Each structure stands twice: as structure tokens, then as C-alpha cells.
Amino acid sequence: MTETAHSQQVDFTVITATAIPVILFVWVYFGYALRVWRHPKGTPLSDGPPLRGNFRMQASWIAATTVIVLAAFVYGTVELILPAGAGGGEGPAPIWTPASHNVLIVQVIGQQWKWTYRYPSFGGFETDQLVIPNDTAIAFHVTSLDVIHSFWAYQLGVKADANPGSDNVAFTTTRQATGAFIVRCSELCGLWHGDMVTSGVVLTKTGFERWAASTETGQAAATALLPKFAWTYTPDANGADGGYYPDNKDPYSPSQVYGS
Numbered sequence: 001m002t003e004t005a006h007s008q009q010v011d012f013t014v015i016t017a018t019a020i021p022v023i024l025f026v027w028v029y030f031g032y033a034l035r036v037w038r039h040p041k042g043t044p045l046s047d048g049p050p051l052r053g054n055f056r057m058q059a060s061w062i063a064a065t066t067v068i069v070l071a072a073f074v075y076g077t078v079e080l081i082l083p084a085g086a087g088g089g090e091g092p093a094p095i096w097t098p099a100s101h102n103v104l105i106v107q108v109i110g111q112q113w114k115w116t117y118r119y120p121s122f123g124g125f126e127t128d129q130l131v132i133p134n135d136t137a138i139a140f141h142v143t144s145l146d147v148i149h150s151f152w153a154y155q156l157g158v159k160a161d162a163n164p165g166s167d168n169v170a171f172t173t174t175r176q177a178t179g180a181f182i183v184r185c186s187e188l189c190g191l192w193h194g195d196m197v198t199s200g201v202v203l204t205k206t207g208f209e210r211w212a213a214s215t216e217t218g219q220a221a222a223t224a225l226l227p228k229f230a231w232t233y234t235p236d237a238n239g240a241d242g243g244y245y246p247d248n249k250d251p252y253s254p255s256q257v258y259g260s
């Protein structure tokens with residue numbers, strides 16, 4: 001459903017295509033060795049001639065595997081950089097950001113044992129279903145309120161660690177397709193880890209705008225009771241705002257801009 005998921009599928013194909021000749025060579029050689037060097041029945045057991053190496057074989061083996069590994073290294077690095085981190089969490093200060101200047105920020109909050117989502121561009125309301133627009137660059141800011149979790153949206157090709165006190169950013173860009181996807185926790189986080197599953201949905205841009213506007217209005221009373229939007233929340237009895245912020249910390253920096 002996203003450019004990152006699409007590019008991951010391409011990577012799987014490339015890796016499979018690279019691995020097939022290698023495994024075919026291993027299997028064919030294995031079959032050849034079994035047939036040709038099998039000890040013939042009825043002849044006395046004797047040791048083979050001592051091997052002192054085979055320069056051509058060793059040199060071509062080292063050369064071929066070096067080329068394959070270096071090519072995979074270059075390809076993998078490019079595939080990590082071009083799709084802005086390839087859907088993985090890049091930490092609080094991402095090196096690779098989307099080219100688009102129009103990035104929707106969605107905060108993903110893990111806690112035992114559920115996911116919630118906050119939308120800072122729409123007054124910071126919170127939902128328990130992830131709703132995003134199609135054909136849009138999205139920055140997931142992933143964090144946790146308690147233990148370590150991992151935000152994994154398979155159909156979006158996004159997977160990012162959710163650690164308490166840490167703002168882990170993962171980018172993706174949705175494609176035209178709309179529809180549902182699944183969000184799971186991918187880090188063993190306690191008794192109900194396996195139940196930490198929710199659905200999400202990709203809407204059209206206008207559908208999303210309508211949903212966000214009506215949710216912002218409808219949730220206004222509840223949003224007012226939430227801790228103010230922040231990049232991380234530290235459950236702390238001595239916190240400044242009802243126990244969710246480290247002392248003396250400005251929770252919200254609205255000036256964060258991507259792609260410029």
C-alpha cells in the first residue's frame with residue numbers, strides 16, 4: 001500500500017534472484033559429489049589423495065562471493081537511502097527524509113497493550129485506529145509510555161521500535177490504493193503482547209480531511225483532558241503536567257519541517 005512496501009517487495013525479488021544461482025550451484029555440486037565420489041561397493045576402503053588446495057577454485061570462490069556481498073551491500077545501502085529509511089525507524093533525528101515538502105505527522109504511542117495515534121496537525125486528538133490519507137508522505141513518530149514495543153504495519157512496509165522516552169521517526173509514502181491494513185506489536189512486551197493488534201485504514205485525501213476535521217471537533221472535549229502533545233511522554237510522578245512530561249521541558253515544537 002506504500003512506496004516502502006513496494007520497494008521491499010522489489011528487494012525480496014532481487015535477493016531471491018541473486019540467491020537462486022548460488023543455491024543451484026551448491027545443490028548441483030552436492031549431487032555431483034555424491035554420484036562421482038561415492039565409495040564403490042566391494043572395493044577396499046582407502047583414503048583419497050591428500051588435497052593441498054586448488055588455486056583456481058579458491059580464487060574464483062573468493063572473487064564470486066566478494067562480488068555478490070559487495071553488490072548486496074551497495075544495493076542495500078541505496079535501497080535504504082532512496083525511500084527515506086525504507087520504512088524503518090531512524091531515531092529522533094532522521095538522516096534520510098522524504099523529498100516531499102508536505103508530510104503528515106502521525107504519532108504512534110505504544111503501551112501495554114494497545115496502540116494509540118495522535119495527530120498534532122489536527123489539535124493533537126487521539127484515536128485507537130490508525131487513519132491515513134492515500135498518495136501522501138507520512139512521518140510516523142513512534143514512542144511508548146511504558147516498556148519497549150515495536151510498531152509494525154506490514155502492508156505499509158513500516159516497522160519501528162517504540163521505546164519510552166524516545167521519538168523514533170519512520171517515513172513512508174502511501175500509494176493510490178485505499179483500504180484496511182493491520183498493525184501489530186513486534187517486540188515481546190509482556191503478557192498480552194500477542195493481543196496488541198489493531199486495524200488501520202488508508203482513505204482518500206478528501207475522505208481523510210473530512211474524518212480528521214470531524215474527529216478533531218468530536219473529540220475536542222476528550223483532547224482537552226489529554227496531556228499536551230509532545231514527542232515523548234514520560235510517566236513521572238514529578239512531571240510538570242500531570243505526570244507525563246520530564247520537568248522543565250517544552251513538550252511541543254511545532255516548527256519541525258521535513259524535506260526542505
Ligand SMILES: [Cu+2]
Pocket residue numbers: 110111113148149150185186187188189193196
Ligand atoms: Cu507491545
